[in-house]
Amino acid sequence: MMMRHLYCTAGAGMEELLAEEVQHKLYASQVEQIPGRVFFCCNADLYTVTQLKSAERLFLLLRKTEPISLPKNPAKAAAVIKERVVGAPAIWKQAFLTWTALQDELQSSQQRGHKRRREEDEEESLTVADESTHTLTSSTHLLKTSNEMDESRQHTPSFRVSCRCSGVIARSYTSQRLSRTIGMAIKEHLGWKVDLREPVLEVNVYLSDDHCVVGIPLLKHPLASRSYMKHNGLRSTIAWAMTSLCPKQLNDCVILDPMCGVGAVLLEAAQEYSNAVFLGMDTETSQLQKAAENLKASGMEGRVQLLRSSAMEIPLADGAVDVVLCDVPFGRKFSCSSDMPTALPHLLKEMERVIRVGGHLVLLLSLQLSAQLKKIICTHKHNQHLNSSDTNSVHTDPSNTRSESTDKPKTLTFQKSSSEAANTPLLISSLQAQRTHKVSLGSTDAFIHTYTKIQTQNTTLALK
Numbered sequence: 001m002m003m004r005h006l007y008c009t010a011g012a013g014m015e016e017l018l019a020e021e022v023q024h025k026l027y028a029s030q031v032e033q034i035p036g037r038v039f040f041c042c043n044a045d046l047y048t049v050t051q052l053k054s055a056e057r058l059f060l061l062l063r064k065t066e067p068i069s070l071p072k073n074p075a076k077a078a079a080v081i082k083e084r085v086v087g088a089p090a091i092w093k094q095a096f097l098t099w100t101a102l103q104d105e106l107q108s109s110q111q112r113g114h115k116r117r118r119e120e121d122e123e124e125s126l127t128v129a130d131e132s133t134h135t136l137t138s139s140t141h142l143l144k145t146s147n148e149m150d151e152s153r154q155h156t157p158s159f160r161v162s163c164r165c166s167g168v169i170a171r172s173y174t175s176q177r178l179s180r181t182i183g184m185a186i187k188e189h190l191g192w193k194v195d196l197r198e199p200v201l202e203v204n205v206y207l208s209d210d211h212c213v214v215g216i217p218l219l220k221h222p223l224a225s226r227s228y229m230k231h232n233g234l235r236s237t238i239a240w241a242m243t244s245l246c247p248k249q250l251n252d253c254v255i256l257d258p259m260c261g262v263g264a265v266l267l268e269a270a271q272e273y274s275n276a277v278f279l280g281m282d283t284e285t286s287q288l289q290k291a292a293e294n295l296k297a298s299g300m301e302g303r304v305q306l307l308r309s310s311a312m313e314i315p316l317a318d319g320a321v322d323v324v325l326c327d328v329p330f331g332r333k334f335s336c337s338s339d340m341p342t343a344l345p346h347l348l349k350e351m352e353r354v355i356r357v358g359g360h361l362v363l364l365l366s367l368q369l370s371a372q373l374k375k376i377i378c379t380h381k382h383n384q385h386l387n388s389s390d391t392n393s394v395h396t397d398p399s400n401t402r403s404e405s406t407d408k409p410k411t412l413t414f415q416k417s418s419s420e421a422a423n424t425p426l427l428i429s430s431l432q433a434q435r436t437h438k439v440s441l442g443s444t445d446a447f448i449h450t451y452t453k454i455q456t457q458n459t460t461l462a463l464k
Contacts, residue, residue, distance in 0.1 A: 008055035012440035053240040059215035158195035167209035228298035231290035233262040253322035258311035263291035319356040330366040
């Protein structure tokens with residue numbers, strides 16, 4: 001299959017994870033990341049590329065050049081844009097042919113999907129009338145799409161330009177003005193038709209002090225929009241990042257989200273790992289109902305158990321789970337009834353209690369809560385000082401996994417917490433920091449913290 005030059009946009013802080021994902025899943029080459037974008041080459045089929053979890057939007061790369069400098073004179077600026085941004089018509093014609101071939105490939109994948117769904121419907125014994133209607137609707141949709149593609153091949157494509165600029169250029173030119181100038185240059189240079197409402201192609205241009213990037217979106221909808229999320233909570237790319245940053249693979253694990261909300265974090269984990277047990281808890285019935293609806297829409301309702309319970313008193317035995325994933329609520333949109341800065345020490349202690357030695361904790365926290373977290377959890381150096389008098393204390397390697405057979409189905413033991421808040425120490429010494437990753441949530445930033453539970457004198461006594 002032909003090697004394609006593509007790029008994806010990514011939220012701030014997600015570029016590194018996206019670069020790792022395209023290398024791991026697509027075996028991509030020439031991977032390069034800049035703020036907000038990751039460029040790569042791959043010959044994977046388009047359907048596989050659309051399964052990227054950390055990307056926002058997917059583009060066919062048309063050109064990537066050094067930054068341009070635009071004179072203030074409009075006529076001279078238009079000449080520079082024609083030469084530096086638009087360039088040779090042959091590049092655009094080849095890009096359009098590649099884009100058309102990728103659309104055909106995507107259409108074929110959709111057609112195969114319709115066929116599989118029809119076969120599944122037949123297995124479920126749908127009525128002949130229902131099946132005929134479904135087939136007719138699917139065929140009509142595919143025929144319409146095919147006709148549109150044929151029409152675009154026979155004629156010069158219609159287009160519109162969407163331009164974003166920053167830095168020096170933005171001080172002299174607005175994005176709207178640059179979009180019009182670039183659009184006129186493409187029209188005059190290539191003979192393509194401008195259509196601001198329903199164009200065949202959308203041309204995206206990004207101009208900054210460091211880069212000039214021109215691309216064509218391959219999909220109408222962002223990759224970050226999950227069709228199975230009927231109720232939105234934490235952004236899906238960030239929820240996936242929490243799973244990705246866990247120090248171990250999550251297959252054959254028991255995974256808990258004690259403040260699951262609408263289930264975004266568990267859903268992303270369940271999509272990636274088919275051989276794991278997932279448990280979601282929340283105190284709000286309305287949130288659990290939305291989570292149940294999201295699970296049903298995603299086909300994961302049989303794999304994720306939901307329970308109404310407080311994260312301050314998790315009804316699980318000590319060491320019952322392998323991993324805790326938790327987006328700790330903060331901000332106006334995701335606030336909770338508890339005063340989180342006050343509740344955080346006990347919340348962390350309860351999470352630590354239910355994690356087995358060698359298990360992991362992944363938290364998404366605000367900047368304020370992140371600063372507080374460092375005061376609650378001792379550093380590894382402090383851990384060693386606390387445990388230096390205990391010659392029998394053994395630190396468990398974070399890479400260690402359970403020795404029990406993975407063929408046996410895992411069960412969750414529900415019981416009352418054995419450690420009460422009254423005698424819980426403020427400092428937690430059994431959680432060893434692994435990684436801290438800063439991400440953007442749009443209007444604010446947050447940190448993903450990952451920890452591994454190690455064996456200390458206290459955890460040894462608790463086990464006894």
